[in-house]
Amino acid sequence: MMYDVLVIGSGPSGLAAAACAAERGLKTAVLERNDIPARKVYATGNGRCNFSNAAARWSWETVPWMQGHAGIEPAEEEGRIYPRSFEAASVAEALVRAAKRAGAEIVCGACAISVQKKEQGFVVECQDGRVFESAKLVLSTGGKAGIQYGCYGDGYKFAQSLGHSVIKPIPALDGMVCAEDIKELHGVRVRAKATVIKRPAEGAAAETALASSTGEVQFTKDSISGICVMDLARQLRKEEGSSFVLSLDLFPEKTAEELKAFLPARRDTFGCGLDWLLPAKLKDYLHSRKAELAATGLRGPAAMAVLCKDLRFEITGTRGWKSAQTTCGGVPLAEVDKNSFESVKTPGLFITGELLDYDGPCGGYNIDWALHTGIGAGNSI
Numbered sequence: 001m002m003y004d005v006l007v008i009g010s011g012p013s014g015l016a017a018a019a020c021a022a023e024r025g026l027k028t029a030v031l032e033r034n035d036i037p038a039r040k041v042y043a044t045g046n047g048r049c050n051f052s053n054a055a056a057r058w059s060w061e062t063v064p065w066m067q068g069h070a071g072i073e074p075a076e077e078e079g080r081i082y083p084r085s086f087e088a089a090s091v092a093e094a095l096v097r098a099a100k101r102a103g104a105e106i107v108c109g110a111c112a113i114s115v116q117k118k119e120q121g122f123v124v125e126c127q128d129g130r131v132f133e134s135a136k137l138v139l140s141t142g143g144k145a146g147i148q149y150g151c152y153g154d155g156y157k158f159a160q161s162l163g164h165s166v167i168k169p170i171p172a173l174d175g176m177v178c179a180e181d182i183k184e185l186h187g188v189r190v191r192a193k194a195t196v197i198k199r200p201a202e203g204a205a206a207e208t209a210l211a212s213s214t215g216e217v218q219f220t221k222d223s224i225s226g227i228c229v230m231d232l233a234r235q236l237r238k239e240e241g242s243s244f245v246l247s248l249d250l251f252p253e254k255t256a257e258e259l260k261a262f263l264p265a266r267r268d269t270f271g272c273g274l275d276w277l278l279p280a281k282l283k284d285y286l287h288s289r290k291a292e293l294a295a296t297g298l299r300g301p302a303a304m305a306v307l308c309k310d311l312r313f314e315i316t317g318t319r320g321w322k323s324a325q326t327t328c329g330g331v332p333l334a335e336v337d338k339n340s341f342e343s344v345k346t347p348g349l350f351i352t353g354e355l356l357d358y359d360g361p362c363g364g365y366n367i368d369w370a371l372h373t374g375i376g377a378g379n380s381i
């Protein structure tokens with residue numbers, strides 16, 4: 001089966017690439033391992049698909065493209081851009097329809113297992129023995145996040161077989177698993193400033209604060225999440241012997257000195273220190289960390305103020321590929337042209353979306369990137 005363009009993967013980047021290439025009259029097919037295309041898109045944005053953001057770098061291109069080529073009218077909520085229906089299925093269906101309307105074929109149940117460069121183009125072999133050939137090849141297989149939606153990291157192997165390097169993929173936009181027993185905090189939500197701190201291997205230099213983010217922090221029985229924590233997950237790239245701590249500042253609006261004065265004054269006036277300032281379960285938990293309170297060298301509310309400004313949890317890692325929303329790492333951006341996303345290693349090969357070493361924060365930045373790279377590759381082909 002000979003095509004001008006073969007795209008492996010029917011996520012937003014692959015479908016956008018296929019639509020753009022087919023719109024120009026190129027014989028295009030999309031190979032998808034799942035039984036339905038765009039499966040992951042149905043799960044995005046809590047079922048609403050936040051596909052771009054007013055502040056996203058390529059929203060000037062992706063939002064009008066979705067409107068003009070896929071029939072998706074945007075609706076904005078605090079900068080986040082959704083389809084007007086607020087249903088992720090609309091985006092999935094619209095992208096599939098855009099590719100098909102342009103003339104692209106979508107071949108589901110076609111799991112690519114190897115790709116090869118031949119003199120005239122590319123040969124893709126599928127698990128069921130089918131073989132597809134094309135002049136140009138687009139790798140749009142995503143990363144490893146949301147592994148249950150068909151993303152097993154196959155694209156890394158394909159890219160490597162065609163001369164690319166791969167920066168080790170780690171889960172990003174994910175909750176963090178704690179070493180401590182935090183069962184009693186299950187269900188607690190609190191506004192805080194979260195900071196990831198890297199502790200070096202024993203004997204090495206001092207610890208380093210890697211990044212911070214403020215927002216609602218959510219506790220489960222063994223992990224900590226919430227958008228601000230998920231945005232920090234990409235920092236957990238482990239080096240030999242290093243470990244990580246998540247520090248929560250439960251009063252980001254006050255300095256340590258202000259809090260040290262504020263809590264004792266509250267106790268003197270109202271007969272309470274922390275009461276009614278934090279969820280009751282969290283307040284009880286803070287009291288249970290007596291050793292740390294004693295270590296402050298202070299007593300009562302003043303000691304509590306110190307703990308509240310730097311409440312630490314030992315982090316063993318992220319929750320993993322099933323719950324992560326994107327991948328940090330992948331094919332280095334330096335190995336593709338920054339407009340066409342054509343490989344600088346293998347001419348005729350294009351790499352798009354999450355397979356590349358790019359990951360944005362929560363808020364529509366990752367689908368924005370997927371669409372941008374798909375549109376860039378498809379148009380340039």
Ligand SMILES: Cc1cc2nc3c(=O)[nH]c(=O)nc-3n(C[C@H](O)[C@H](O)[C@H](O)COP(=O)(O)OP(=O)(O)OC[C@H]3O[C@@H](n4cnc5c(N)ncnc54)[C@H](O)[C@@H]3O)c2cc1C
Nearest residue numbers: 009011013033044045050112142146150353354364366367
């Ligand atoms: C639960 C969840 C919620 C999310 N919510 C949002 C959100 O609201 N906003 C946002 O911006 N981002 C969100 N993301 C991230 C976003 O979905 C991804 O960044 C985006 O889908 C990446 O697009 P892609 O085209 O690169 O790859 P993907 O969407 O991952 O698509 C890759 C496709 O390739 C197929 N494939 C893989 N290997 C093969 C193979 N060997 N042969 C054939 N086919 C193959 C896969 O089955 C898959 O269909 C969310 C992710 C998850 C998991």
